[in-house]
Amino acid sequence: MNSAPPSAAASVRDAQRRCAPRARRGNGLKIALFLAPILVFTVAFTYYPFIKTILESFCSVNTKGEVTGFVGLENYAYVFGRSDFKKAILNTLLLTAINVPVTLFITISLALIANKKRPLSPVYETLFTMPMAVSMSAACMVFKSMFSPKLGFVNAFFHLNLGWFENRATALYTTIILTVWMGIGFDFLLFLSAFRGIPSQITEAASLDGAGFFTRVFKIQLPLISPTILYVVCTNTVLAMMCSGPMIIITQGGPSRATTTLMYMMYASGYGSSDYGLAAVVSLVAFALTFGFTILAFVFERKKVYYQ
Amino acid sequence: MSRKTKRRLGDAAVSVIAIAIGLILVFPVIYCVFGSFKTAAEFMKPRLLPQSFAYLENFRNALRQAPLLRYMVNSCIVALFGTLARLIITIMAAFAFTHYNFRGKNFCFFLVLGTMMIPGDILLVTNYTTVSALKLLNTYLGMCIVSFVSASQMFMMRQRFLSVPRDMREAAMIDGCGDVRYILQVLLPICRPVVITLFVQSFITLWNTYLWPLIITASAPNMRTIMVGITKLNSWEDTNYELVLAGVTISLIPSFILFIIMRRSLSKGGMDGALVG
Numbered sequence: 085m086n087s088a089p090p091s092a093a094a095s096v097r098d099a100q101r102r103c104a105p106r107a108r109r110g111n112g113l114k115i116a117l118f119l120a121p122i123l124v125f126t127v128a129f130t131y132y133p134f135i136k137t138i139l140e141s142f143c144s145v146n147t148k149g150e151v152t153g154f155v156g157l158e159n160y161a162y163v164f165g166r167s168d169f170k171k172a173i174l175n176t177l178l179l180t181a182i183n184v185p186v187t188l189f190i191t192i193s194l195a196l197i198a199n200k201k202r203p204l205s206p207v208y209e210t211l212f213t214m215p216m217a218v219s220m221s222a223a224c225m226v227f228k229s230m231f232s233p234k235l236g237f238v239n240a241f242f243h244l245n246l247g248w249f250e251n252r253a254t255a256l257y258t259t260i261i262l263t264v265w266m267g268i269g270f271d272f273l274l275f276l277s278a279f280r281g282i283p284s285q286i287t288e289a290a291s292l293d294g295a296g297f298f299t300r301v302f303k304i305q306l307p308l309i310s311p312t313i314l315y316v317v318c319t320n321t322v323l324a325m326m327c328s329g330p331m332i333i334i335t336q337g338g339p340s341r342a343t344t345t346l347m348y349m350m351y352a353s354g355y356g357s358s359d360y361g362l363a364a365v366v367s368l369v370a371f372a373l374t375f376g377f378t379i380l381a382f383v384f385e386r387k388k389v390y391y392q
Numbered sequence: 393m394s395r396k397t398k399r400r401l402g403d404a405a406v407s408v409i410a411i412a413i414g415l416i417l418v419f420p421v422i423y424c425v426f427g428s429f430k431t432a433a434e435f436m437k438p439r440l441l442p443q444s445f446a447y448l449e450n451f452r453n454a455l456r457q458a459p460l461l462r463y464m465v466n467s468c469i470v471a472l473f474g475t476l477a478r479l480i481i482t483i484m485a486a487f488a489f490t491h492y493n494f495r496g497k498n499f500c501f502f503l504v505l506g507t508m509m510i511p512g513d514i515l516l517v518t519n520y521t522t523v524s525a526l527k528l529l530n531t532y533l534g535m536c537i538v539s540f541v542s543a544s545q546m547f548m549m550r551q552r553f554l555s556v557p558r559d560m561r562e563a564a565m566i567d568g569c570g571d572v573r574y575i576l577q578v579l580l581p582i583c584r585p586v587v588i589t590l591f592v593q594s595f596i597t598l599w600n601t602y603l604w605p606l607i608i609t610a611s612a613p614n615m616r617t618i619m620v621g622i623t624k625l626n627s628w629e630d631t632n633y634e635l636v637l638a639g640v641t642i643s644l645i646p647s648f649i650l651f652i653i654m655r656r657s658l659s660k661g662g663m664d665g666a667l668v669g
Contacts, residue, residue, distance in 0.1 A: 118488035119485055119500060121540075122484070122485040122541055123503065129522070130510055130512075130515065132522070134510055197413070208410040210655075211417060212417060214414075217644070217647050217651030218644065219600035219619050221620070221622060222640045225623060227420065229633040229636060240437075322511055326514070329602055329603060332603070354520075360517065364518075367514035370514055
């Protein structure tokens with residue numbers, strides 16, 4: 085530095101002083117440009133509708149979607165007094181309470197079967213993951229046909245005469261069979277990679293110590309993959325609480341509201357009959373319940389989940 | 393019997409059982425494909441296999457009843473456009489969050505991540521009124537505009553960008569490489585596996601979406617996606633299942649191609665990207 089002529093050093097310093105603020109201002113603009121799209125879309129299609137939904141739940145809204153006045157808790161009183169709303173909450177909770185543990189049991193069992201690599205592994209791994217390739221609406225159409233009372237394969241095979249989706253007693257459970265099936269492929273894949281991620285020394289050491297199959301599974305493998313279990317339970321709970329596709333495609337919430345879930349009710353009242361106040365309340369209740377379950381899961385996590 | 397042969401026999405037994413279970417699991421798919429080759433009379437009988445795989449009348453009828461190919465093109469446009477927009481938005485945001493420090497950075501970051509706490513389904517009706525007010529009903533843009541942001545994808549991308557050494561950026565800057573050129577020519581090639589995984593995941597999610605395209609295209613049957621189209625096949629005749637199954641089979645062909653691509657990208661990019669929707 086010392087050997088440099090003073091004038092050159094001064095001009096460098098001068099240039100730095102001149103450039104620095106401009107560069108910083110340029111950065112600010114650049115950052116704004118980089119972030120603008122994600123922030124605009126986040127606000128426009130998540131926060132704005134969310135807040136609007138909350139506000140609308142306290143207002144009367146006409147069929148065009150315009151707010152006509154503040155009504156306080158009237159919408160809530162109206163919705164909570166309706167019998168179909170109680171039915172929808174019960175159906176949604178029942179669907180979630182059956183769907184989540186059954187999916188968990190099936191996918192963990194499948195992952196345990198497939199855990200060890202064998203010559204035929206690729207074959208059955210592909211078979212187990214294949215339900216993932218079938219989209220929700222395609223799965224609904226296939227199940228509708230399979231469980232059709234007169235032409236369906238299920239009735240013909242088991243010599244039954246059940247109207248699976250048409251009967252009040254069976255419609256919800258048939259829907260659960262469908263939703264469980266749709267979730268199998270992806271969760272199986274998650275569990276398989278979780279099991280294979282367990283260092284083999286741990287399980288080998290346990291079997292040398294004389295731990296049997298079930299001891300190994302319940303005392304070692306399952307605790308070690310508990311973060312994955314938590315993740316699957318959370319995502320499946322949200323999916324089950326938000327379930328509406330099969331109802332829209334197959335049952336229309338029927339017969340006599342046996343498959344009306346909260347999200348189907350929101351869809352039918354908001355989009356179907358333009359009763360936006362009612363739809364807002366129903367969707368907020370679904371949100372509150374789902375949010376509550378997620379928090380419960382994380383409280384549970386503090387006690388039971390092990391991180392390696 | 394030596395221990396080795398015993399283990400081999402055990403493995404073989406488990407494999408056979410596993411394949412049997414697997415076949416039961418994929419039975420609906422098999423049933424759908426076989427069913428689409430049956431005649432109406434055959435469909436009444438409880439037989440799994442069709443008499444011949446040369447009977448293509450169902451496919452012809454399905455294509456005649458609804459423009460399924462047009463629907464597939466619609467799906468393709470929506471999925472591709474939505475995925476590209478999503479990736480560009482994601483990459484830009486992840487880059488700003490990892491390469492710059494500025495006031496309000498944490499606020500912006502958690503504003504984006506906070507969207508993960510709000511399930512998209514509950515916003516369906518309100519977003520519908522927004523999109524209809526923007527006059528985007530029955531348009532491709534309206535069909536994918538609500539899925540332009542995926543917080544989990546942004547998070548994944550950010551994590552990957554963070555693991556790229558800082559020196560790389562400094563070296564590029566000294567060589568006079570601007571941000572955009574740095575992203576396109578240095579950062580993305582380094583992070584290619586993640587970008588591909590996110591692309592495939594995103595494409596499949598958008599390809600499979602049902603509810604949003606359904607309500608957005610309700611008044612324009614031509615704009616329907618394939619996933620909406622197949623559910624409308626039997627609206628007027630409820631017993632024509634072989635035709636419906638033929639339509640579903642047609643819709644499954646691209647899905648299975650995507651499935652194979654995804655399995656490949658998962659085994660390459662690891663399962664990290666798998667948690668993203």
